[in-house]
Amino acid sequence: MFPPSLKNHSTHTKMTDRRRRTLKIVLQITCQLLWLVGLMVGLCGVYLLLNCTQNSLFLSHSYLILPAIFALVTAAFLLISGCLGCWVSTRESAFLQGLFVFLLVVVLCLESTATALAFFHTRKLHSEVAPLRGVFQRYTASSQxxxxxxxxxxxxxxxxCGVRDYRxxxxTPWFNRSGGLGVPHSCCNSTFYFCxxxxxxxxKLYGQGCQVKLEDTIQFVLNLIMWSFLPVVLVEIFGFVTVAHLMKDQPLLQYHILGRS
Structure with missing residues (x-):
């Protein structure tokens, strides 16, 4: 027969081990979610960066790429955090657990900055595409x-077609020089083959202007970056809570007083 105190200690140890195994499984799932949201944030950053690069002549300045850059950096840290979290789930290291929490804090700061920049640019998007009209006025139809x-x-x-519409x-000066009979062929709706x-x-021409289309496209990506803040925060909360419980159940180191010899 084992003493009651020893039996209770053994039962408590088994429950603690079982709980730690469960927490490690939850941490691994959380890390997979970190990879998923990191991929989502990264795609948003790439999409916005491509749009800004392709339409750089129509934008007033290059500050619009800042949300894209912060989104890409956030995505990189999310992927790194996910990899480190998987490593933490297989090790009993307080240092790795602390480093994982530190990376999550860095990710939270980066994602908050990307969201704030995206919100700022949504408020001044109309002025961002102001150079669009000037570029259309300088149109020459030359491939060079x-x-x-x-x-x-x-x-x-x-x-x-056009800034607001085909009219x-x-x-434009090009319209008068070309005889005033038509608009560029790039205005033709692709559903009409003989336009x-x-x-x-x-x-047979596209009915909507390019300014509204361009604003809607950029606005859509900026909204995605802002809405991605919510899943990132939710996944990070799971990560914080899980690691906190793991650190709480971390076995204490046993210290001994060394003799003079």
């Missing part, structure tokens, strides 16, 4: 002109 190529590429990709082309940009058939 980078601004003209950018206009045609934007109209084809965004499926738009904006009537006020040549003539104003006699305006229903």
């Amino acid at each position: 002109d980078p601004e003209s190529r950018a206009v045609d590429a934007a109209q084809e990709e965004l499926q738009c 904006d082309w009537l006020e 040549n940009g003539t104003l006699a058939q305006p229903w």
Whole structure:
């Protein structure tokens, strides 16, 4: 027969070990969620960066890429945190657990900054695309002109025509020089195979202007970056709570007084 105190200690040890195994499984699941939200944030950053790069001629300055850069850095730290968290779940190291918590705090700061920058730019997005009208006014239809190529590429990709609509082309110098018979072929709706940009058939042209389309595209990505803050915070809370319980149940080191010899 074992003494009651020894039996209670053995039962408590088994319960603690079982709870630690459960916490480590939860931590591994949390790390997989960190990878998932990191991939989501990274894709948002890449999408915004590509949009800013492709439409750089239409933007007033390059500050709009800051949310994309912070989103990409956040995604990198989320992936690193996920890898470290998986390592923590297989080790009994207070140092690794503390480092994991530190990385989660860094991720929270980076994601908060990306969200704040995205919110700031949503409020001034209309002024960000102000140079769009000037680029359309300087259109020459020349394949050697980078601004003209950018206009045609934007109209084809965004499926738009003009700044507000196709009638904006009537006020451009290019329209008068070309004889005033039609708009660029990039205005043609892709569903009409025999469209040549003539104003006699305006229903074959894209009906929406490029300014609204471009603003909507960038606004959509900025909103994704802002909304990604919520899943990141929720996953990090799980990570904080799980590691806190693991650190609480960490076995204490036994210290001994060394003799003079």
